[in-house]
Amino acid sequence: MLKTLDRGLHALRTIGQHVDGLLTAELAKELDVDRAIAYRIVSTLEQHRMVVRQPDGRLVLGSAALDLGNRFLPQFRRLAAPVLERLTALTDAAAFISIAEGRFCTAILVSEPHKALFTVSYRVGSSHPIDQGAAGIAILAGRPATDDDAPEVREARTKGYALTTGALQKGAIGVASPILPVRRTGAGLEACVGVVAMEDLDTERAIREVTAAAIEIARLVST
Amino acid sequence: MLKTLDRGLHALRTIGQHVDGLLTAELAKELDVDRAIAYRIVSTLEQHRMVVRQPDGRLVLGSAALDLGNRFLPQFRRLAAPVLERLTALTDAAAFISIAEGRFCTAILVSEPHKALFTVSYRVGSSHPIDQGAAGIAILAGRPATDDDAPEVREARTKGYALTTGALQKGAIGVASPILPVRRTGAGLEACVGVVAMEDLDTERAIREVTAAAIEIARLVST
DNA sequence: ACTAGGTGTGCGATAAAAGGAAAAGAGAAA
DNA sequence: TTTCTCTTTTCCTTTTATCGCACACCTAGT
Known part of the structure; x- marks a missing residue:
């Protein structure tokens, strides 16, 4: 040292x-x-x-700090891509990783199932308000608890995942789990991993795999 | 050292x-x-x-790099806020600072004139494609020249500022200038400062003040 | 088995940093 | 003005943290 x-x-x-x-x-x-x-x-x-x-x-x-942060994301994508692909394969659903950007939640990496005839389109870069949708709620659940957390955020925090149906798109089911620093130190990475599908989702399995993926990715970036 | x-x-x-x-x-x-x-x-x-x-x-x-980058922005806002306010006062127009976020350009700080009856609304967090509008063009002009730069980007690069009329909103005039690292090293901060107004803009003066502000802010973050 | 390239650790010599003290500068108050 | 106080910077001696070679291990390729 x-x-x-x-x-x-x-x-x-x-x-x-x-x-x-x-x-x-x-x-x-x-x-x-x-x-x-x-x-x-x-x-x-x-x-x-x-x-x-x-x-x-x-x-x-100084500006080098911002530069460093910007350089983190591409590396993080590469690091997490294999995990996300496996998540897609295991759940037959579109998998994504999103990060908080102010009051919004932006997808930085998406993996779509190959076989599916048509998929829920969740594009990289697309964002939505952070208090809506499984992704946003999962990220909020990853933050320290506050007094004005919405009930679904509290629930997600205790369960370790967020599940929403039709929150952002009619008929869509989303499951997401926060990517927490292994040792809780500071804010750090405000991100989540999840899957989204149209109704035909094995919810039980999705929850299991999504939470597992979240833990795995957390280890990748903070071991 | x-x-x-x-x-x-x-x-x-x-x-x-x-x-x-x-x-x-x-x-x-x-x-x-x-x-x-x-x-x-x-x-x-x-x-x-x-x-x-x-x-x-x-x-x-690792994740601490992202964390560091995220912490830069709030500090940068505070640092640049006084300059932006002065820019607003000098030009009687809404002044803003925007940064590149992938293929988009996002306002991270806005200062609106007090006296004006109604102003061009340019909200913090609002973003638009980076190849449109004075802000985006200014940021592109701050990057090293490439073969497929649009003509308006080339022009902005040589002049040191970008001027657009009605690019993002009908009747709006925008002037923006890239915030360049004092010593050109690496990518660093991809940002610009500018003003936007409805037609009634003293363009000459705006150009002068905006470029001056860009230089001043550059010094603030990289002295 | 041998080589090549990557990884990880121990240790004495020495370059490098610590840290006290004090000068220099910048404001604010008297 | 002078006199504070507090920050910043430089200087210099002592101490120790770092250097860089060394050795040992591992894996894959020849």
Whole structure:
């Protein structure tokens, strides 16, 4: 374990947690290191554009942080694609992975069954309000509980999956399960995996496979 | 400058650049360090979930990378908000900042003029195809030139701004300018700043102020 | 069996970072 | 103005974390 790198990454996380930014001296306190050390860490992070100093001296994340996040998604797709294909094969339904984007929920990866004559079309990039549909509810269920969670979100949280019928499209059945960090640390990945089909869905089996897939994917990204 | 942290950040970037992931030994070559060093760097990054080892040993970015990217946006909004407000005041038009999201272009921050009786509504979160509208064209113009750039993108790239009339809404005039990294390194932030108004826009002035704002915001995030 | 390429670990030498202290700068209050 | 306070930066000595070679293991291909 490289101590200097470790501290730098802690610094990054800490800076990310403060929406209003923080002063280098404050960062030093949070990291419990000498101020001189904090300044050295910050200057290194600055060189990589991971953090930026505002005119008033407060530190916030820099554009390289966004870049890194954007580069995560393509890799994640490749990583999760095999799992999703297997889920499709096992359930004979269209499988998807969706992530939260503000108040919406967007499909970032879809796998459709080969044999089916016609499938429920769920395109990559398509999004819907996060409080509707199995996917959105599953993502909300993956977040820490709050007082104003909808009943279906609470239910999904205890059961570990969300099931909706006709929520987004008439006659469509959706099952989705949140992809939770293996060790619950921070918000991290707000995503879910699920399947959607027209009525002809073996619900029992879909629930079993979807939840299994969620666990498997979670392990893939956070082992 | 902390050497260990510097190497770690280089490693992160390198891993992010390889969509298919790379082996630790390959990473060592790219960083031009001893393999032992690469292993130690990787193990530290792994502990922070910044990278994950696939079953086959290849390294890809982990969920913490996405988390970091998500935390950038709120901070960026705060950072850019004052500039945007000033832009609104100077041009008497609705000002916005948009970023690329795949094939779409999404507004992440909007500032509307106070005095105006009614304004062009450009809501935060609203998105449109990236090849339409001043915002999308400006973002495309901020990318490196390619052979299949549309003429209006080429024009925007040389001029430094995009101007469209009625592209997204009848009667609306839009001016937007890409927010370019101060030192052109990598893709980074694919964003633009602009204003939109109904016909009554002092175009000359808008162009001047919008390009100035783009430069100022670029400095804010990458100084 | 042997090679080649990837992986993982131990250890002494030394380059690199820690950390105290103090100077330099920037504001705010007196 | 002067005098605070707080942040930022530089300097320098000590300490230790890191380097980089080494060795051992594993797997697949010849």
